[in-house]
Amino acid sequence: MSAAAPPASAEEIMAVSASRLLSDHSVVFAGVGMPLVAAGLALRRQAPHLTIVIEGGIIGAHLYPGALPVSTNEMRAAFGAQMLTDVTDIFLLAERGFFDYGFLGVAQVDMFGNINTSIIGDRYKPTVRLPGTGGANDIISLCNETYIVTAHEPRRFVERVDFVTSPGYLSGGRSREEAGLVRGRLGGVVTDLAFMDFDDDTRRMRLRALQPGVSVDDVTERTGFELLVADELPVLEPPSPEELESYRELVGSGGEGGGAS
Amino acid sequence: MSAAAPPASAEEIMAVSASRLLSDHSVVFAGVGMPLVAAGLALRRQAPHLTIVIEGGIIGAHLYPGALPVSTNEMRAAFGAQMLTDVTDIFLLAERGFFDYGFLGVAQVDMFGNINTSIIGDRYKPTVRLPGTGGANDIISLCNETYIVTAHEPRRFVERVDFVTSPGYLSGGRSREEAGLVRGRLGGVVTDLAFMDFDDDTRRMRLRALQPGVSVDDVTERTGFELLVADELPVLEPPSPEELESYRELVGSGGEGGGAS
């Protein structure tokens, strides 16, 4: 990487932080866009034996620099894979417990980690009809440990989502378990400002670490509800030059990072 | 066929009679052995568009003269097929209602068409432990209309089977429906002596037609229970020279006609 390489963008900070969560020799179910790029980065860095699963029915996806898939169901995601099957089958593998991690982006997340990608406003007369769950409800219900990766914006971090598309800890406490969702933990939320997890008892979102140069106030100001704050708040390592270089090479010019679900 | 061709054997009479039950453009799920050969004969005769299904996961089996499969799960049955899938899948297609006919052989059948291929004697201390159901229970439970093809021997035609491996009309009347078996009718029984069906109300086995040269007494003497007898008893057409020739060519020297279930 040359000395003139631009500093890390918010997106790059998120992707790098998220990628570090993935341990080697594990299996991650990644939504396209940022989550998939983060998984791809992990594969190129500390987790060369990571198996990336995509909902199109693709197991062991390889990401080709500059030709990242735009959706979860396309040849760009299938090329070089170890196994191709169907969509239902992928989620049944998740239900069985084969997938260590789920990696999701969100439109809206609340203090209990519930995700809304369906409806803003009234469910019978929505103000905004969003695209829908795609695989997110299944991923957060069925993968062993799910992480959310998203930009830290007040409109995304709301006290209670209008509509629980994909269940986090529902209304907190034991409500997730009581709903029958005995599978799947919500591991945390990675943003460009911080890493948050969930308090063991209340299941409320809790600030656990800060991105470099970010203050607690920066985070709480951009969070639409009262965030619990851990006693100790380590500062996350900034993206290393090697991580940034690898990320940029992966995304390339063709890396739109968009897609479904 | 030369004038010196031997007369039809009991097995040939059964196979030919059974084969005539299959209409063209239908789908038949056939057990190996006699049922499969009968289906193969139909395919070569009046039903060139018959689709033969075998439990090994084989759809559209072609039978190659002299190389008939010995089991339901082998290459000889798969060669030339239209589709190969798995065993569970084949029975799910049956459950959905895609299969017009089931074709089964039996060890023991009773007056209500119940089949025993499991246990002679006490179920906890069997006198004879037979091989088991294989696909028979599923075929008779799930195919639209099932026919039994068997040699007419007293030991095979018993008043009540010791063990209902594969359900016919259970204890008669509406008992089959009441057990939840709303799918699948038992169409009849083809033997070397006769064709029998089941009375609409009592669901008891009823003599409906005789093989050529066979009397009612011949049949009742070789049946271990009181057979109902239809008012009219037509005589079945004997195997034609063409049917016999086709059958013998099919079975060939390699046609062991044995196998599983």
Next chain:
Amino acid sequence: MIDPVRSLEARREQEATRREAVDKVTSESEAVALIADGDHVAIGGTCYSRTPMALLFALLRSRRRDLTVSRPLSSFEMELLLASGTASRLVTTWVGIGLKWGLPLVLRHYVENGLATYEEWSHLAIGLRYRAGAMGVPFLPGLSMLGSDLASAVGLKSVECPYTGERLAAYPALNPDVALVHAHRADKFGNAQVDGYFHMDVDMTRAARKVIVSAEQIVEPERIAAEPAQTIIPHFAVDAVVEVPYGAYPAECYGLYEADYGHFDDYVNEVRRAGADGARSYVERNAYGHEDFAGFLEAVGADRLASLGAAARQLVPAGATR
């Protein structure tokens, strides 16, 4: 919102269906004549992968009304069906064009104004709904959608395991009136083969009462028999077969051609300019404006199609398609 499927009735209907092994090859227009106003039509593929576009354009031309349309993951075809008045109820998990193209504006217009219903299920749930329909059972159990508002919005019920007492979500069977799928190859009887991922086509076609298959290529039955493990739809489930090379365009067809992202860019720009009218003019020009799909493809241009084919061959190793 759930229309329960009594499996006994579905079964009786299936038993009464003829399963003739006859030549079912026909035109796109003849094939979609199997669809009636108000039917539930399931669309094969997902998002912009192996979408049966030729059949959908023929459906648009047929001017059917008030369809319910189901699909695992939907792309711009749902907007075309809404804007043209063909469909008024969607049963799916996601509607968009692709995240790259932002929110689906035509969907928003129809749903936010109460002009159409969007019944939302999770992927596993809709997959198991088709599978229950394909298996001839009225429901299948699973562990998705529990606790979410998705469940309450559709009226999802639960079932107790008779062995363990555990409570599971019960996904009700879905038996579409007609399924439309695009395959790599089929014979004239309807035996159809697909390369790569199957999406939900296997279950969908077994669950449906009628099935229309478009194929890149109609092949001799011997070609099917040469690789029988590749067949995913047996002939006895199929009612009509149509040969349409590039029949999924602008969606991709695994190994044969990539999706045409530029085509989606143009569509999205048209909708951004003119809203639902943009989608309607797209339908006018591309579907109504040609007698058949071949006419549309001619307007797209052979060079453009060829470059999508070249892109696919770069991505998919030789040998993975037949």
Next chain:
Amino acid sequence: MIDPVRSLEARREQEATRREAVDKVTSESEAVALIADGDHVAIGGTCYSRTPMALLFALLRSRRRDLTVSRPLSSFEMELLLASGTASRLVTTWVGIGLKWGLPLVLRHYVENGLATYEEWSHLAIGLRYRAGAMGVPFLPGLSMLGSDLASAVGLKSVECPYTGERLAAYPALNPDVALVHAHRADKFGNAQVDGYFHMDVDMTRAARKVIVSAEQIVEPERIAAEPAQTIIPHFAVDAVVEVPYGAYPAECYGLYEADYGHFDDYVNEVRRAGADGARSYVERNAYGHEDFAGFLEAVGADRLASLGAAARQLVPAGATR
């Protein structure tokens, strides 16, 4: 007789399992060391098709005791497991050698004398039992076994559809401790590919706690990636991989070699002469009598194996195997 599987416990166990993508290639003997006395071992393939014979011979040599063995449709391997004292409980649909060879005399001896248990299920039922285990649910509904003595003998329960009120059979999940399967090819990580029919191997390997794959050939991962749709077992479900050409002999392996009917003739004659002792002397000679499966195959003779290969090539069209 049913051991209910609480899906929550099965799930927790699965979550706690390591899924390392490491080189898992080992010997037959090392692989079967994963099996403990009293385990439930599921055997892939059906009857004499793609039976994992090399693994089973290694299991016989390991002198394990009191296994429960499950299989969709069984052949003479069940008799070997009984006669050697390896298995004492069978969960299957059928035990024989092939109808041609008459009743299975060793099975009769063991079951009629109360020396072993034969728990009998229908094909669909055992298939859905593996599938429930593979799906992580405690049961699946269906319409087989109803009304029969098979149902009462095993204690089958029913379940009511919460949407239609219909009653269906409920097949309880089956999660074997170890599954043994034979594949056409696998890479060192365990990604395994099968040509032709799959029998129940897909569900069985996902339901099992541990999976041992023997393969005709260990190939480079690139070979797997060249035809990813052919992969039926993903590496993260596999614990050990063993390379054994002709590893299913005397059973067939689709496209590669036919079953050796003559071998079964000899076995049956031996059993007719000496009863269970005949099966034991078969095991002594063929399994115990060699250090590994290669030794057994050498005794069978290369010419005999080659002729079975030639017979298979006559039956299966070129292109259907890779």
